[in-house]
Amino acid sequence: MAKRRGNQEGSIFFHKPSGKWCAQVSLDGHRPTKYFDTQRECREWIKEITAQIDQGLTFQASKLRMDEYLAYWHESIKGTIKHNGWIDYGQAVKNHIIPTLGNKKLNTIKSSDIQRLMNKKREEGQSPWRLQYIRRVLNKAMGQAVSWGVITYNPVKAVTIPKVPKKEMKVWDKDQAKSFLAYVEGHRLEALYYLAFTTGMRQGELLGLHWLDLDWENNRIQVKRQLRRVREKGLMFEELKTETSQREIVLADSTIAILKKHKEFQQKEILLAGERWKENEIVFPSTIGSPLEPRNLYRHFVEVTKKLGLPKIRFHDLRHTAATLMLIEGIHPKVVQERLGHSSVTLTLDTYSHVIPSMQTEVVEKLDKLLK
Numbered sequence: 001m002a003k004r005r006g007n008q009e010g011s012i013f014f015h016k017p018s019g020k021w022c023a024q025v026s027l028d029g030h031r032p033t034k035y036f037d038t039q040r041e042c043r044e045w046i047k048e049i050t051a052q053i054d055q056g057l058t059f060q061a062s063k064l065r066m067d068e069y070l071a072y073w074h075e076s077i078k079g080t081i082k083h084n085g086w087i088d089y090g091q092a093v094k095n096h097i098i099p100t101l102g103n104k105k106l107n108t109i110k111s112s113d114i115q116r117l118m119n120k121k122r123e124e125g126q127s128p129w130r131l132q133y134i135r136r137v138l139n140k141a142m143g144q145a146v147s148w149g150v151i152t153y154n155p156v157k158a159v160t161i162p163k164v165p166k167k168e169m170k171v172w173d174k175d176q177a178k179s180f181l182a183y184v185e186g187h188r189l190e191a192l193y194y195l196a197f198t199t200g201m202r203q204g205e206l207l208g209l210h211w212l213d214l215d216w217e218n219n220r221i222q223v224k225r226q227l228r229r230v231r232e233k234g235l236m237f238e239e240l241k242t243e244t245s246q247r248e249i250v251l252a253d254s255t256i257a258i259l260k261k262h263k264e265f266q267q268k269e270i271l272l273a274g275e276r277w278k279e280n281e282i283v284f285p286s287t288i289g290s291p292l293e294p295r296n297l298y299r300h301f302v303e304v305t306k307k308l309g310l311p312k313i314r315f316h317d318l319r320h321t322a323a324t325l326m327l328i329e330g331i332h333p334k335v336v337q338e339r340l341g342h343s344s345v346t347l348t349l350d351t352y353s354h355v356i357p358s359m360q361t362e363v364v365e366k367l368d369k370l371l372k
Contacts, residue, residue, distance in 0.1 A: 010046035012039055025049045025149065032149025049149060066109065067102035073141045082238070083230050092137045096121060096130075107151055111158040114138060118161050128162045135161055169354060170313045171321040174328075179308055188269070189300060191262035192284045193318075199249050200322035200340045203315050204228055207292050208237055209283040214259065219251045223341065227291050235291045245341040259283075323348070327355040 015022040020035040023042035032049065036042050064072070070093045078086055100117045101109065118131055126134075139156040146154050172180070177197050184190045192206055204226030213222040224246055230236045240246045251259075262283075269287060270277050278289040286292045301315050313321075319340070326336045337348040 010050065012042040012046070034147075034149055045147070048147070064106050065102060066104050066106055067098045069106045069145065070097065070102075070141055073144055076144075077140075082241075083233065084228070087231050088133075089137050089140075092134055093141075096126075096134050097138060106145060109142070109155055111155040114156055114159045118159060122162070128164045131161045132164055135159060169320050169324075169352075170311065170317050171324045172310065172313065172317075174325060176310050177321060177325065180304060180310065183304055183308055188262075188265060188287075189284070189297070191258045192297075194255060194258050196315075196318040197322050197325075198252070198255055200319045200326070200336075201249075202226065202319060203294060203297065205240070205245075207284055207294060207297070210281045211263070211283055212281065213283075216256065216260075219253065219256055221249050221251055223247050223249060227294070229294070235293070237291075240341075242341075242343065244343050247338060247341045249339055320352075323352055324355055327352055 010023065010025045012021060012023050014020075015035060018035055020037060021039050021042050022033060022035055023045050024031045024033045025046055034042075034045050036045065074086075074090055074093060077089070081089075097117070100120060101113060104113065114135075118135065121131055121134060135156060139154065142151070142154045142156050145151045181190075181193060181197065184193050195201055195206060196203075199221075201223060205223050207227035208225040209221070209223075210225075213224060215221070223240065225237045225239055227235060228238050230238075266280075266285075270280060270289065273288050276288045279285060279291075280289060282289065282291060284292055286296075298315050305312060323336055323340055326339070327333065333348055334345050336352075337345045340348065342348045342351075
């Protein structure tokens, strides 16, 4: 007689009809099954499922109501994503998914159910961006249920929603950028704005800079972290999420000179603040050395913009302005990509496609001269 497998035991065998390796785990009298190209992937899946069983996963999860399953899933991903993102996922589940799908069984959810949910949200006036976000959360939740082997397919895959319309990019031209920088010359935030225009660094990256990130001898700066407001925790320094975001940027001699002047100014602020000074490693802190509140920086940016009568843009648009100016000046897109921390040069060119027509005109003129 064949030995009956105990709970949590796994097996791996080659499945001839599919030409793939099959992984199975014995769970509550059932056998969640997944197919992979390699035995190593099978072992990894069995290991993951076993770990989830230890945390309370049972085959009955497939028979849970959606509200019960989503609560289990949401708790299971805590600590695997950033805190703000985890809270946002929970709000999407609570406010948009559970009211419509919460009472349905997990293993009965069909693509048509989710499509009706999306259609309903669109009729309620939810933006395409919000629809995309709800779909993304559902896709992650149902995809995880497939990975755990408690359902056989992800019904979100077949759901269609409107594309998020591409926003028209607002940037300043060279003269407007020069006007702004001339106005803030001598201000305690001059160096911050200068870096924003010349490097394309994000606001959080600028506010996350520490003096140790600067290589004075080689004119380089390491972008390693960002300052973010984390819900329930306040302002915190966080590592950047991707390897390309963690980057090294070469600085011009003029930029180094402005940063040196800024450091000298900061030494005076430290003396003035005395015991009130909180930290002396932040490049752009508040007047008492604590992390600079992003809202205060934005408030100052808006004030200067209004005084100069410049077109209204977001602080983040300084990053777009920097990229646009670099491309217009003929700096190679690959260099622009690396300075911005984009994952690929294709992303850079797609994002700043508005610059391409002018670049093509220059290329045509240069080729014309070359061949004459």
